Amino acid sequence: MTKTPLLQARGLTKRFGGVVALGDFNVDVHPGEILGLIGPNGSGKTTFFNVVTGIYGIDAGKIAFDGADITGASPQAVYHAGIARTFQRSRLSLPLSIFDNIMIGNHKRLDQGLWFNLMRRKAFRRQFDESYRASRALVEVFEPRLADKLFEPVGNLPMIDRRRIEICRALINEPKLLLLDEPSAGMTHDETSELMNDILQVRDKHNRLTIVLVEHEMGVIERITDRCVVLNFGRKIAEGRYREVAADRQVQEAYLGAAA
């Protein structure tokens, strides 16, 4: 690949006490690709997301995104740079409505001024109407049924709908890079494949949004990723097409244990 990577991590290291959650990790994410990030539990996949999005500090290494250095940037700065994510354990605000949850993701497009919000109610109304149409259109791609329930609390919805809303929240402001942390967790096989189809459909509309996907469901990885990176104990042990990676001896040992 000759294109410059959209996201580039070099020598990324994160320790928790004596545990090396991520050790000297290098990865390039190229524009337009879907990169799978796989590995056994505790291998550092979610840590990588948390480090990139600024939730955790970095002990060593560098991260560049879209030509800018985002090493040690705050979560707010990372969001504004154009990276959006979902969480492994759904982190929606359950008492809030679908619309509200999606609008949380739309933060940078909404006018946050005190004067605007309190005094200019007509202008606020226009922004509200615009946001309502945008969120409705996005939700309809995933599940038209939900579009009529935009003002119902998310807490009333089943898991698959919550996942959909979480992805809508990440997509509403058209990020350049989407980090999906185990979207299939807590869902059946069919629900997962339905969700993946929806994601691909949205992706086509968003001129080939770049995605990094953490997933345990290998069927999903095989079907939608262009490339895979395998982590074990915080270190990269393999990289390449799914079939190549799956055939890798080290990878098999990481998942199944070394042959006696």
Place this chain on the structure above:
Amino acid sequence: MAEADPQAAPRVAPKPRASLWPGVAALVVATAYLITLLAVERQQLIMGLLALAIVAFVAASWLGLLAPVIRSFAQRERALGALAILAVLAVAGYFREDHFVLLLLVTVLLYTVACLGLNIQFGYAGVLNFAGASFFGIGAYTSAVLNAHTVVPHLVVLLVGGLLAALIGSLLLLPVLRTRGHYAALVTIAFALLLKTFLEVNDVLGGPQGLQVRGMQVLGWSFNDNISIGGIELSFYMSYLALSMLLLVGAFILVLRLERSWIGLNLDAMRLDETAASCFGLNPARWKITAFTLGNFLIGIAGALFGMVGGFVAPNNYTFADSLILVSILLLGGIGSPWGVAVATVIVVVVPEKLQTIQEYRFLLYALLVIVVLLFRPEGLLPRPVRRYFPGWRQ
């Protein structure tokens, strides 16, 4: 017109708008009840009336009579808000010569303003403020000092009281802005204790005896003179009541607009999940201090006016225990629910004043009330509805 935007076309036939009448009926009943309660003096009768109210509330709740009332308040907010103002004026008009009752009503109005301030802080932003009474006191002391020693117009004094409370509050919160959890609560508890001690040992501010506060004068017209219009005598508290009502309406509109804006959404998102909100660009420190400052501003203004109404400020009126009462009003009414806060303030302020026999035990009563509410109606008397941006607006 033929090419209507498909996005805008309604999918479901809109439900008919809620009727105005359940709300009107509830207001009339509440007004009549309040007038009766305030007029009656015999202790047994008052206890009977209170028992009746509890039974009626529980029964109405069981029979499903509360839901239509809440719906009509939610969807016909402007009309019912105007009627609620009229209801307060009707009660005040009935007791137009009764200083004691009018003072009680003014207290209710100003405490409601203060609790609306707490509601922004605790109900929306999740920042617990255990020094509500202290910020109220800062407002009141501002009135005492400025009215005695300066010629600052008294309406401006109210503003200064609010600004001073807001400023001191934000300085207090700055060091703990980056922390999570209940550090803010601890800092405010410390501040409440500290402020009382500071006032007690400070001779300039009158020490433990406190200070007199000169009554309000606007354009040469003194609020402390009784009013007589065409032979009708009105208590001087009537002018304070009118001003307090104006303040409350302003505060109410401010809080409702705040909740129904992107800022309200920010505050809710931050309270519910700070990490997730941060990942979507929200800066928790900014919104915590915004909410805390706005809330203290309201509390400070209410306190400044309350100082002028009472004519007297002393450290003992603004203790940690008083702050707890303000917080208990919030718990009782429903955290985040402005209407609930208003109802709860009436209960918490009026009941102990009318039931003289329990004066000594009023903290016990508050404690019991809060425990009972948390057990049986954990979201308060009037729970906060799901966020909406425009009253009556439907998809």
